[in-house]
Amino acid sequence: MATSSNYRVPANTIAADRETLLALQDMHDYQPVNPNHSVSTLIALEQALRQAEAAEVRAQQALASARDIAIAASWAYHNAIIGAKAQVIAQFGNDSLAIQAVGLKKRSDRKRVTRRTPAAPQGEN
Template sequence: MSNNPKRRLSADILQTDLDCITALKAIDGYAPSNPADTLAAIAELQTRVSAAEERELHAANAYAAARNDAILLQKERHERVKSIKNQVRAQFGNDSNEVAAIGLKKSSERKAPKRRSQAEGNGV
């Protein structure tokens, strides 16, 4: 087992711990010398673990919802920006300074397409 306090225990270990606690409840006469090992103490600790796991689940669900909201809003913004670019092209023309100002190439700055020879077109 890792000594890293932030590393999670495996599902097998967690289930084994729960099985041990369940079995401990059926043992008559269990009287540990350490008060932290009493059935009442472990039951209280299990309650705290369950509450922490529930808080973690709610936080994970909230994170997933917030992430989905952010993604949807980013996509919506991207669609608006594409529309804005089209509007600038339509209003000012493809060769305008306004088109360059929003990060697009002017049509006059584009290279003219080069013709391929017959040999290049056949992949030879």
């Protein structure tokens, strides 16, 4: 008996367990003392495992689908906000207070480009 059931049983162990069940089904004189270890109980448990695995796959597919829908919705929302910001610029101008209200920088607040003066050559004395 396993002492801890806090982690998933490895796939190769489950495959070996399924082979063991097939071997037990072929043993016609197998009569366990514990009814929890009978072939019919083991078959029922294996079917429950298959159903749980199928439900897990369906849930993973539903999660992936929901994730794709959420990503598409977030991009649609983000693109609409970008368009709204562009409309604010078009309607109020690029130096208005409305620009700041939507989180953009006013044109007058931007740093001006300055030309660099060439450095004097060093070492010429």
